[in-house]
Amino acid sequence: MIIKISTMKEKIFNIIQIGDKSNRISRAFDIFITFTIICNIIVTFLETFDQLTSFGGLFTMLEHASVLIFCIEYALRIWTADYLYPEKTPGRARFCFLISFDGVVDLLTIIPVFFLSGFIIFRMLRVARIFHLFRLNAKYDSFNIITTVLYEKRNQIISSVFIVMVLMLASSMCMYSVEHNAQPDIFRNAFSGIWWSMSTLLTVGYGDIYPVTTLGRVMAICIAYLGVGAVAIPTGIISAGFVEQYQRKSSLSSMKDADIQEIAEVFVDKRYAGKTIEEMEEEQNIKIFLVLRDDLSVLPQKNMVLKLNDIVIIRIENEA
The missing domain is CATH 1.20.120.350 (Voltage-gated potassium channels. Chain C)
Incomplete structure (x- = not known):
């Protein structure tokens, strides 16, 4: 029972x-x-x-x-x-x-x-x-690629977000100092400057808060240019991650059809996560030489269980 x-x-x-x-x-x-x-x-x-x-x-x-x-x-x-x-x-x-x-x-x-x-x-x-x-x-694989890219590039993305936050805080304080006397009802405190810097740095541009002094406008031009670069940093990191992931992610079936004899990288997806090295080698007729897991390179053992997002270094075995 x-x-x-x-x-x-x-x-x-x-x-x-x-x-x-x-x-x-x-x-x-x-x-x-x-x-x-x-x-x-x-x-x-x-x-x-x-x-x-x-x-x-x-x-x-x-x-x-x-x-x-x-x-x-x-x-x-x-x-x-x-x-x-x-x-x-x-x-x-x-x-x-x-x-x-x-x-x-x-x-x-x-x-x-x-x-x-x-x-x-x-x-x-x-x-x-x-x-x-x-x-x-x-x-499913389409969404799994997105989450994998975000996870692998998390340190770079966090660093870029930190840069944006520093720029946002610095620009808000500068704009508050310049515009407070000219627009006391608009730039009442530093938070009003943060709202303006957010809409400017992230290129949203709501237009509900804007500088009226000459110095404030000059600063706004410089900050707007910095905003374009600040947004481009995480965008470039994520785009590069997608390119790397698509180049790395090759299905085992397509490699078998191509009869690849040299070393290749294979991304472990939902189909193979949870299987042992031995099970994957027998099922796909391959030889696994190395497992890349997080920041570690692991020598494979027959009973080693593969995890989602692992990368295995393989070679297709010749069939007798």
């Missing part, structure tokens, strides 16, 4: 967590959840129209039905969390899921329906349902 429950639990995990495209049930579940999320968001959007108040009962019914589905999915994800974190104890695995991005988004998706007439913060949490789509899309 215990074995049957364990087998059923693993099957449910494979359906709701992995998102395997070759698994028709998992694929159908993804489509169903996507439809439910979109339906829930549309209902939330339509509820804001006074002209549609006559459909309030229908909207409430659809919302409760979709939230019920979310509750069931949330409960199943907690139940199967020990498969998501196999190296942890069941209790620890469930706790890790609850505090993870997926777990928090799922919880914030459910909470608001029970407090719709309460504080405004609970009504604002309904917006969190939109982020449910990010969690769903993260199962």
Whole structure:
């Protein structure tokens, strides 16, 4: 009986967590959840129209039905969390899921329906349902590339954001010092200068706050030019990361068809994450020489488990 429950639990995990495209049930579940999320968001959007108040009962019914589905999915994800974190104890695995991005988004998706007439913060949490789509899309390679690039380039992006913040603070203080006497009602404090510097440095240009003195305008011209460069820094970093990632990400099937005999890099995606080195070598008829994980170079062992975003150095084995 215990074995049957364990087998059923693993099957449910494979359906709701992995998102395997070759698994028709998992694929159908993804489509169903996507439809439910979109339906829930549309209902939330339509509820804001006074002209549609006559459909309030229908909207409430659809919302409760979709939230019920979310509750069931949330409960199943907690139940199967020990498969998501196999190296942890069941209790620890469930706790890790609850505090993870997926777990928090799922919880914030459910909470608001029970407090719709309460504080405004609970009504604002309904917006969190939109982020449910990010969690769903993260199962697929297109979104995984984006998250991988942001993760790999996180230090450079943080540094560029820090530069922007320093420029924003410096320019706001300078503009406040120059414009406060000329426009005491507009540049009342340093925060007014921050609002102006944000719209200028990020090239938004709202135009609700602007300098009127000659010195202030000269400074605004210089700061506007700095803003163009400041925005270009993280943009260039992310663009370079995408180029690197697309060059690195080659499917094993295409390499086998090309009969590559030399060393190549392969990006470990959802299909191979969780498999051992031995399983991947036998399944794809390859030889793995090195595993690049984070900032480390790891010599492969047969029982070593591959993780998402690992990079493996391989060579296609000649078939006899």
